[in-house]
Amino acid sequence: xxxxxxxxxxLFRQMGRNALSMVSIVMGVFVIVAGxxxxxxxxxxxxxxxxxxxxxxxxxxxxxxxxxxxxxxxxLYTLSESDRSWLDENTQVWTERVVSSPRxxxxxxxSRVRMVAYDxxxxxxxxxxxxxxxxxxxxxxxxxxxxxxxTGVADLLQVSIGEVVVVEVRTxxxxxxxxxxxxxxxxxTGAMFFDKVGVMVPRSVADPLLxxxxxxxxxxARLDNRDTAPTWAEQASAVLGDxxxxxxxxxxxxxxxxxxxxxxxMFNFIGFALLAMAAAGIANTVLMAAFERVxxxxxxxxxxxxxxxxxxxxxxxxxxxGLVGGIIGAFFGGLLTWYxxxxxxxxxxLMGAKADLSxxxxxxxxxxxxxxxSFLVVSVSVAVVVAILASLYPAILASQMQPxxxxxxxx
Amino acid sequence: MAIxxxxxxxxxxxxxxxxxxxxxxxxxxxxxxxxxxLSGPSGSGKTTxxxxxxxxxxxxxxxxxxDGQSTAGLSSRALTEIRGHxxxxxxxxxxxxxxxxxxxxxxxxxxxxxxxxxxxxxxAAESLAEVGLGDLLDRRPNQLSGGQQQRVAxxxxxxxxxxxxxxxxxxxxxxxxxxxxxxxxxxxxxxEHDATFLFSTHDPMVMERARRVVKILDGRLVEDxxxxx
Ligand SMILES: Nc1ncnc2c1ncn2[C@@H]1O[C@H](COP(=O)(O)OP(=O)(O)OP(=O)(O)O)[C@@H](O)[C@H]1O
Ligand SMILES: [Mg+2]
Numbered sequence: 001x002x003x004x005x006x007x008x009x010x011l012f013r014q015m016g017r018n019a020l021s022m023v024s025i026v027m028g029v030f031v032i033v034a035g036x037x038x039x040x041x042x043x044x045x046x047x048x049x050x051x052x053x054x055x056x057x058x059x060x061x062x063x064x065x066x067x068x069x070x071x072x073x074x075x076l077y078t079l080s081e082s083d084r085s086w087l088d089e090n091t092q093v094w095t096e097r098v099v100s101s102p103r104x105x106x107x108x109x110x111s112r113v114r115m116v117a118y119d120x121x122x123x124x125x126x127x128x129x130x131x132x133x134x135x136x137x138x139x140x141x142x143x144x145x146x147x148x149x150x151t152g153v154a155d156l157l158q159v160s161i162g163e164v165v166v167v168e169v170r171t172x173x174x175x176x177x178x179x180x181x182x183x184x185x186x187x188x189t190g191a192m193f194f195d196k197v198g199v200m201v202p203r204s205v206a207d208p209l210l211x212x213x214x215x216x217x218x219x220x221a222r223l224d225n226r227d228t229a230p231t232w233a234e235q236a237s238a239v240l241g242d243x244x245x246x247x248x249x250x251x252x253x254x255x256x257x258x259x260x261x262x263x264x265x266m267f268n269f270i271g272f273a274l275l276a277m278a279a280a281g282i283a284n285t286v287l288m289a290a291f292e293r294v295x296x297x298x299x300x301x302x303x304x305x306x307x308x309x310x311x312x313x314x315x316x317x318x319x320x321x322g323l324v325g326g327i328i329g330a331f332f333g334g335l336l337t338w339y340x341x342x343x344x345x346x347x348x349x350l351m352g353a354k355a356d357l358s359x360x361x362x363x364x365x366x367x368x369x370x371x372x373x374s375f376l377v378v379s380v381s382v383a384v385v386v387a388i389l390a391s392l393y394p395a396i397l398a399s400q401m402q403p404x405x406x407x408x409x410x411x
Numbered sequence: 412m413a414i415x416x417x418x419x420x421x422x423x424x425x426x427x428x429x430x431x432x433x434x435x436x437x438x439x440x441x442x443x444x445x446x447x448x449l450s451g452p453s454g455s456g457k458t459t460x461x462x463x464x465x466x467x468x469x470x471x472x473x474x475x476x477x478d479g480q481s482t483a484g485l486s487s488r489a490l491t492e493i494r495g496h497x498x499x500x501x502x503x504x505x506x507x508x509x510x511x512x513x514x515x516x517x518x519x520x521x522x523x524x525x526x527x528x529x530x531x532x533x534x535a536a537e538s539l540a541e542v543g544l545g546d547l548l549d550r551r552p553n554q555l556s557g558g559q560q561q562r563v564a565x566x567x568x569x570x571x572x573x574x575x576x577x578x579x580x581x582x583x584x585x586x587x588x589x590x591x592x593x594x595x596x597x598x599x600x601x602x603e604h605d606a607t608f609l610f611s612t613h614d615p616m617v618m619e620r621a622r623r624v625v626k627i628l629d630g631r632l633v634e635d636x637x638x639x640x
Contacts, residue, residue: 001528002515002518002519002522002528003522005515006508006510006511006519009510009511010510012510013509013510295504295506296506296508296509298467298506299500299502299506299508300508300519300523301467301491301494302465302467302494302500303494303495303500303519303520303523303567304491304492304494304495304496304520304523304524305491305523306487306488306491307487307488307491309523402467402468403467403468404462404467404468407462407467407500407502407506408458
């Protein structure tokens with residue numbers, strides 16, 4: 001115990017120098033903690049966005065595009081009675097949508113949009129709307145022809161509630177068709193891509209326009225347990241045949257998650273590179289301390305300190321630096337991840353302008369970091385172990401000095 | 412039985428033309444309770460001899476016996492063990508640990524000889540009281556005068572009740588008055604503790620105080636003079 005006390009006091013002998021070599025430990029641990037919080041948060045955010053956007057599983061026409069605004073209207077399919085009862089039995093809830101990419105015209109301006117034609121009864125069950133911000137109201141399926149538009153479309157075409165827009169489509173048969181619709185509401189769903197280019201129309205309005213009655217481009221389903229999605233998809237493919245393809249929240253996000261893993265690896269790499277620098281710094285610092293205290297080491301050896309005791313003393317000194325630096329780094333890294341875990345971080349701001357999103361990237365506007373107290377403990381332990389290992393070499397060197405030479409050394 | 416014996420001990424440094432025979436075929440025996448000075452001019456081999464006796468260094472040839480036991484071939488750990496239990500050191504420049512208080516410096520010696528924390532504090536305080544520093548326990552070395560530091564060092568060497576105390580020029584860094592006080596203290600402790608004191612000096616004043624003077628020149632023993640107490 002006295003040896004630990006000694007190591008602690010020795011740490012304060014060269015405060016400035018030791019603080020400097022702790023800086024890179026602080027940074028290393030900070031990067032590892034914050035990077036992990038961000039990367040893991042991003043993964044979960046992608047999953048959440050995908051599920052909010054498409055449910056646990058989707059059934060689409062075979063070879064249907066994965067991302068983007070291209071929604072081939074000539075590839076619709078029709079579910080048979082037996083398909084429907086299979087879906088009833090094997091999902092918690094499911095809904096059919098017809099997604100198309102018409103032109104939305106207001107006055108002289110127009111833009112391509114993603115139009116989601118939805119079932120007013122089942123759609124809100126599969127896609128809970130409690131996180132949506134809705135200005136105005138959803139169209140009344142029984143009332144006049146209505147449409148809700150996303151904030152992005154409203155901004156782009158300068159449309160406000162109560163105004164009339166024209167939707168120009170290609171029908172499922174390949175002909176051109178158009179219709180006037182009243183804007184009843186403006187929505188913000190938190191799904192980045194939809195919020196930029198999406199509009200929603202009830203099936204009762206859209207089907208006559210698209211000539212899509214009874215047809216489907218997307219079946220979205222929620223399961224009791226999202227982890228069963230992959231096996232569900234296999235069964236669905238067997239039951240529904242090969243005109244369609246079953247996708248899951250996992251399979252659609254695969255490439256993104258791979259990218260996320262790369263990101264995590266990159267953060268770890270930077271973190272460990274910083275820790276390696278820290279290790280070199282600590283080794284150097286401890287080596288300097290050992291050379292400054294040659295006579296002191298000799299004295300303690302004369303008093304009966306073993307070689308192991310000398311090693312322990314210097315390794316403890318390095319370990320302290322690892323512990324203090326690690327705790328500071330983990331504190332700030334933890335604070336950051338904890339804060340963004342509670343409040344989320346605005347992805348729009350993070351990714352630059354909202355308008356730069358060119359692909360259908362499933363992320364929600366708010367990214368919640370993953371906060372893990374146990375990982376804080378792990379990262380501090382890593383810092384301590386690295387610091388101890390780094391000081392081992394100078395510590396062993398110090399322990400190998402001949403006591404006789406050491407006690408005669410000039411101070 | 413002798414407390415310490417050098418049998419034909421030599422310590423050579425370097426080789427060939429740079430060979431230095433710091434100690435050359437040196438034999439001497441010390442009995443329990445002695446108060447002996449090792450004297451000789453600078454470079455004569457005093458420190459070398461004391462380092463061999465204190466097991467801080469190994470002889471090039473010859474044998475060092477402590478308490479009747481040969482130390483030849485012992486491991487570093489075994490030598491450390493003997494140092495920790497049987498030998499106390501006092502150095503010319505005191506060599507206190509600067510970050511530890513007077514009390515902690517003394518406790519450190521007890522701690523290193525394997526004693527439990529519970530008892531070290533009391534023993535260390537007693538030992539410091541014995542050298543007249545009972546009220547300076549919490550001072551750091553840089554808050555003590557040279558004489559006071561050397562007294563802490565003496566307390567540190569004595570506290571584990573070693574059989575042999577080795578002091579290499581203990582008064583060389585002190586003025587003659589303080590040096591004399593330190594010698595008085597060592598002489599008193601020699602009587603009270605029945606410990607063997609072995610110290611080096613080239614100061615004739617200091618030699619006066621010893622009951623036996625071993626003279627060394629160029630690494631060889633040239634005179635061994637016992638005096639009546
Ligand atoms: N590590 C070493 N390498 C080479 N020569 C050494 C070494 N240590 C001591 N010597 C030589 O050994 C001889 C004896 O040295 P030692 O230190 O024992 O003398 P000393 O009597 O203690 O002298 P002083 O009174 O100056 O302390 C000297 O010639 C010295 O130069
Ligand atoms: Mg000397």
